[in-house]
Amino acid sequence: MLWRSPATVALLLGYPILVALLVAVALQTEGRQPAVALVNLDTSGTSVRVGQQRLSVADYTDRLAEEVDLKPLGPEQAQRELEAGRVAAIITLPEGFVADLRSGLAPAQVILTTSPRQPIVAESIRRRLEAAVFRFNQSLAGEYVANVIALVDLVVNGGDLGIFGRSVEAIGLVRARDLVQEVQATLRQRGDDEVADRLDPIVTFIDGAAANLDLARPAANAIRSPIELEVNEEARGSQPLSAFGFAGALVVSLGLAGALLAAATLSGERDENVLVRLRRGLVPAPALVGGKVALTAVACMVVGLVLLALVALLTALAVGRWALWLPVLLLAGAAFGAFGTLIGAAARDSRTALLATLMLSVPLVAVGLIPNSAPADVVAALVPFGPAFDSFQTLLVEPEVPTRVLLEMGHLALLAVAFGAAAAWVLAARPT
């Protein structure tokens, strides 16, 4: 009967595509950097030498630009842009910023002014800049520590020491100990043991100093990086974040459209008073439900394949495994359909059925997308949206597929049968 209602067909095809597009747009927006004004009041043009590097204000702002979209502006213009909402915050580098960095007497300050009208964006910027400042401080600390370790090495092993542009040779503790011991040996050959023995405390001091300075190296390294985060990623398919987003978009669009379609077809027959005729033995309740479930499964498969084809053609996301997508989409559609049919069977009319389907499906879809939450996992396992999301994500992300997908397909089939049986029972028990 669908072909008699072009508007319904258009809605059936257009709604999931529209939802998928909106989710895709939302995901793209998430990756966009917020605009932030940069007011540089340090016009000295000086730089500071740290280890082997010479750092200027430009080096610092380059690091910040990795986190936000920096727009260099004057103080007044930056304030106007903030008030107009064209930038979400102002970063000010005060006068003497590099001088403070060079002297080390007081920490160099960066001032962040955020807009009270954009509290969520402001919080995001604050966290991004905290991360950027922390990373910059770490790299500076690394340079300082490397400098200290080089000096320790010079004290222990000796080498060239640059002072006021001149190179002076430092002998170092190792060489100093050798020299003292050579002097002691010479004195003892001359029979002047008493004087030689008086030099022993110097040797002991040199040994102690060298031993302690050897400990300084690991200690300095520990200060440079007290805790290191090592990220071990399992072997994964390409672009797991995009795949996560697209799997979510598929579940939202197909899940809602499928459940609504099934609920509408069954409750529509009740509205048209046709169920009265069909239920008189013309069509048994399981067959009535089965027809709606099959229609939804096919519709979800077609729409799902169209969406996948569009993604494969228009984006960089790798979509493959078409032979597995076919049964997965069919089973997901059947489970969505059975879920919708149960609501359609229980509802008094179409409007109630559609409203109830939306009110139940939207939170349940959200629960299905929440990862690793014990109560949510239990609820998600009892409705088709969670298992469908898992199977979509597995096909898009996991490099090794079959066993896991087979289990997820079994889960979807089980839910389709359970909800379908419940719908048939309600349909048979409920007065028409």
Added chain:
Amino acid sequence: MTAPSAPLLRAVGLTRRYGDFLALDGIDVALSRGEAVALTGPNGAGKTTLLSILAGVTRPTDGTVEARNGRPGWVPQGPSLYGRLTTAENLRLFAALEGDADPDGLTADLIARADLTGFADQPAHTLSTGTLQRLNLCVALAGRPGALLLDEPTASLSPDQRHRFWDWLAELRADAGLAVLFSTQSVDEAVRRADRLLVLARGRVAFAGGPEELASGAASDPAQAEAAFLRLVSDDGP
């Protein structure tokens, strides 16, 4: 009027409870070939409940229903059709669901007999009330039933549509020997269109007999028939 013969539809001791409410209390009904029986009574008397049990839509709490020549045709109060399908498509679909060997032939026959030729390719939701009710009746006939159950079939029809509807039903009874049980709120319609009357009140049979018996031989006088009906269904009635 056609004489009653072996019942095509027989119900014995039909009782239906909805919780504490007794909608039907031990009703017996028999419907013979070619016979027209009117089911009347005040609102809530149990007319629709009785018809829906006889049609197999509602299960009785107690009692039995036996139908010969397959299940009876069923015309519920409102149209029960797929509004997006055309007249012909609705008929073809229900003929196929009824298991008819030649759904196309039966569809063409019903369209011709109901004078629906001009509406064959028109979606059902665009039809007028009278045409829709004729199509509703045709769908009920798609199973080639021996008996027909109609729930207030003329309630929404204009006088001329009502007249044509009864004429066509009379033809069907005469041609195919169709047994008809119809409910109506109109005592006049019941008296004029039925061979027998079944008056329900408070879930029980208040009267069963011919139209002339209702008003002691004055069935041709609508006022007397209505007065007799009111006496039967009043709280102090039998």
